Amino acid sequence: MSMIFGVPLAVLSGQLLIGIINGAFYALLSLGLAVIFGLLKIINFAHGAMYMLGAMTTVLMFDYMGVNYWVALFLAPLVVGVFGVVIEYFLLRRIAGQDHIYSLLLTFGVALIIQGVLINWFGVSGLRYTMPDMFKGGVNLGFMFMPYYRAWVIVAALLVCFGTWFVIEKTKLGSYLRAGTEDSQLMQGFGINVPLLISLTYGFGVALAAFAGVLAAPIYSVTPVMGSSTLIVVFAVVVIGGMGSIGGAIITGILMGVIEGLTKTFYPPASSAVIFLVMVLVLMFRPSGLFGKEA
Amino acid sequence: MNQPVNSADIHKAIVEQQAAQDRKKMMLNGVLLLLLLAAPFIIYPVFLMKILCFALFAVAFNLLFGFTGLLSFGHAAFLATGGYTTGYLLSNYSGLTTEVGIIAGTLTATALGVAFALLSIRRQGIYFAMVTLALAQLVFFFFVQSEFTHGEDGMHGIPRGELFGLINLEDNLNMYYFVLVVFIACYLLVQRIVSSPYGQILKAIKQNEPRAVSLGYNVDRYKVLAFVISAALAGLAGSMKSVVFQLASLNDAHWHMSGEVILMTLVGGMGTLLGPVVGATFVVNIEYQLSQGALRDWVDPILGGIFVLTVLAFRSGIVGELQKFVKKNLG
Numbered sequence: 001m002s003m004i005f006g007v008p009l010a011v012l013s014g015q016l017l018i019g020i021i022n023g024a025f026y027a028l029l030s031l032g033l034a035v036i037f038g039l040l041k042i043i044n045f046a047h048g049a050m051y052m053l054g055a056m057t058t059v060l061m062f063d064y065m066g067v068n069y070w071v072a073l074f075l076a077p078l079v080v081g082v083f084g085v086v087i088e089y090f091l092l093r094r095i096a097g098q099d100h101i102y103s104l105l106l107t108f109g110v111a112l113i114i115q116g117v118l119i120n121w122f123g124v125s126g127l128r129y130t131m132p133d134m135f136k137g138g139v140n141l142g143f144m145f146m147p148y149y150r151a152w153v154i155v156a157a158l159l160v161c162f163g164t165w166f167v168i169e170k171t172k173l174g175s176y177l178r179a180g181t182e183d184s185q186l187m188q189g190f191g192i193n194v195p196l197l198i199s200l201t202y203g204f205g206v207a208l209a210a211f212a213g214v215l216a217a218p219i220y221s222v223t224p225v226m227g228s229s230t231l232i233v234v235f236a237v238v239v240i241g242g243m244g245s246i247g248g249a250i251i252t253g254i255l256m257g258v259i260e261g262l263t264k265t266f267y268p269p270a271s272s273a274v275i276f277l278v279m280v281l282v283l284m285f286r287p288s289g290l291f292g293k294e295a
Numbered sequence: 296m297n298q299p300v301n302s303a304d305i306h307k308a309i310v311e312q313q314a315a316q317d318r319k320k321m322m323l324n325g326v327l328l329l330l331l332l333a334a335p336f337i338i339y340p341v342f343l344m345k346i347l348c349f350a351l352f353a354v355a356f357n358l359l360f361g362f363t364g365l366l367s368f369g370h371a372a373f374l375a376t377g378g379y380t381t382g383y384l385l386s387n388y389s390g391l392t393t394e395v396g397i398i399a400g401t402l403t404a405t406a407l408g409v410a411f412a413l414l415s416i417r418r419q420g421i422y423f424a425m426v427t428l429a430l431a432q433l434v435f436f437f438f439v440q441s442e443f444t445h446g447e448d449g450m451h452g453i454p455r456g457e458l459f460g461l462i463n464l465e466d467n468l469n470m471y472y473f474v475l476v477v478f479i480a481c482y483l484l485v486q487r488i489v490s491s492p493y494g495q496i497l498k499a500i501k502q503n504e505p506r507a508v509s510l511g512y513n514v515d516r517y518k519v520l521a522f523v524i525s526a527a528l529a530g531l532a533g534s535m536k537s538v539v540f541q542l543a544s545l546n547d548a549h550w551h552m553s554g555e556v557i558l559m560t561l562v563g564g565m566g567t568l569l570g571p572v573v574g575a576t577f578v579v580n581i582e583y584q585l586s587q588g589a590l591r592d593w594v595d596p597i598l599g600g601i602f603v604l605t606v607l608a609f610r611s612g613i614v615g616e617l618q619k620f621v622k623k624n625l626g
Contacts, residue, residue, distance in 0.1 A: 037421075042421070043421045043424070043425065091603065091607065094607055095606060095607065098610070100420065100421060101366050101420075101421075101424075102606050102610065104366070104421060104424065105557065105561065105602065105606050106602070106603055106606045106607070108554060108557075108602065109599045109600070109601075109602025109603040109606065110599065110603060111599070112554070112595055112596065112598060112599030112602060113595075113596045113599035113600055113603070114599075115595065116593065116594075116595030116596035116597075116598075116599060117596050119592075119595070120592050120593065120596070228550070232428055232429060232432045232550065233432075235425040235428055235429055236425075236429040236432075238425065239418065239422060239425050239426055239429060269440060272436050273433055273436045273437075276429050276430070276432060276433040276436075277433070279426070279429055280414060280430070280433075283414045283415075283417050283418070283426065284414070287417035287418065
């Protein structure tokens with residue numbers, strides 16, 4: 001069997017694949033954070049909880065209502081998105097004029113509530129979600145085995161990332177969003193309903209997180225605590241990439257997933273820490289982040 | 296008819312008013328001190344020590360958050376580093392007296408604080424919170440994988456030992472008065488820092504950083520120093536906590552703990568001296584009461600609810616709202 005740096009090619013490419021998949025999740029989650037940050041100027045600490053809600057909704061809808069994967073792929077983000085709009089309307093909006101630190105703390109409190117309540121209902125052990133039949137199995141690419149579902153995750157995540165980029169950069173709605181990022185008061189003056197736009201933006205951002213949750217349901221263990229540890233990694237990714245550009249968030253996400261995968265191959269003990277170490281390096285040598293303009 | 300106003304009289308009146316206020320404060324502090332001295336005869340001393348350790352932790356955090364305006368989401372790292380270092384030294388080197396272990400723990404946390412500060416200071420606002428959270432997670436992973444922390448089990452049976460080789464700390468009362476002395480010393484230190492010219496600059500940075508820069512202050516240096524002092528005191532709190540409970544565990548390093556100290560400070564009143572102490576007392580009590588009753592599984596959601604409620608309705612916290620009330624109605 002062919003070897004690269006003393007590691008079998010199949011193992012290396014297998015870890016790379018897992019890395020790319022993890023990276024796709026990081027990309028989706030940091031993209032949602034960036035979208036929310038753009039207009040609301042807050043970091044959504046409840047983002048991990050929303051990702052978890054997406055996965056939990058998928059599992060529960062299947063268990064209790066027999067809702068299949070494809071329907072869940074649309075329904076779960078919709079449900080979580082509406083939930084997000086409710087949170088924005090009833091909570092975040094009330095402190096919109098205050099220091100942004102408060103909204104960050106508010107979302108942290110919301111995350112504690114959501115996670116705590118779900119732990120009480122379902123415990124911390126994982127719920128089981130069976131993969132749709134059509135995704136069972138995979139294809140042998142010669143140098144590695146590619147499970148169908150993993151291929152689908154990469155394709156779906158990239159499609160959604162690209163779609164979001166397209167909407168924000170190339171459409172009328174996106175131009176409103178970008179204008180709102182620059183000067184929301186002026187835009188209100190032009191007769192655009194900014195509060196509605198803010199609600200929808202928050203809803204859309206958390207829907208992206210929920211979408212990632214649905215994708216994660218068949219391959220990761222679905223538990224109420226799955227969001228919090230992932231979120232901290234995503235924060236590091238966001239610090240590394242900077243939230244200045246949508247494209248930057250996507251590229252950094254995937255890149256960090258790959259680096260994590262490679263570390264797992266060559267030096268497993270460091271794999272959970274490597275992204276944080278990269279963050280330290282970036283802070284030392286390029287404090288504004290790889291793609292960031294702001295300090 | 297207008298009386299001619301003598302500026303000396305005005306000055307005298309102000310001085311008298313000031314003196315009256317100071318007397319009031321002194322009396323309040325005296326009463327508080329008496330209460331603290333008498334408390335262990337009424338309330339279980341270990342519970343009081345728990346409150347004092349967390350109060351010190353929150354006071355340390357408040358120096359950074361309340362007075363400098365920097366939201367660290369990683370203060371658990373210092374609490375845990377202090378605790379583990381002290382625990383490791385006291386468990387493995389029986390010749391060490393307790394205060395040496397505590398000082399060593401504090402110094403290690405201080406060194407970590409320097410590293411955190413130099414890195415996180417490069418980003419501002421929300422990024423600062425994220426950077427500190429990520430760095431603390433790195434420290435958490437280190438403690439999870441290290442042998443000496445005993446991972447999930449935690450470090451048990453840390454000997455309390457003897458203070459200066461003289462005072463037996465196994466005795467809860469001795470231990471309590473030691474913790475109390477350290478706590479009061481730190482509280483007075485923070486009070487001194489906040490009211491010093493240096494503290495004024497910290498407040499200026501909090502209120503308007505660009506202006507502080509344009510006045511010629513090297514803002515980063517002040518921020519780093521505030522961060523390091525805060526980390527040192529948080530480490531001291533962790534060291535003492537590990538001696539009091541004879542236990543150092545991963546709980547102290549978890550992001551949850553960083554969130555808890557934010558809650559304590561916020562509920563008590565950020566930017567006030569007494570606020571974090573009141574907040575810590577409040578949160579520790581609530582957690583204890585809940586853990587005894589039917590709601591014992593609901594501690595986290597309830598804490599989250601308090602978080603949300605405080606942010607929405609009582610941003611100045613208990614002490615802050617009281618101060619406002621006193622000013623409005625009695626002042």
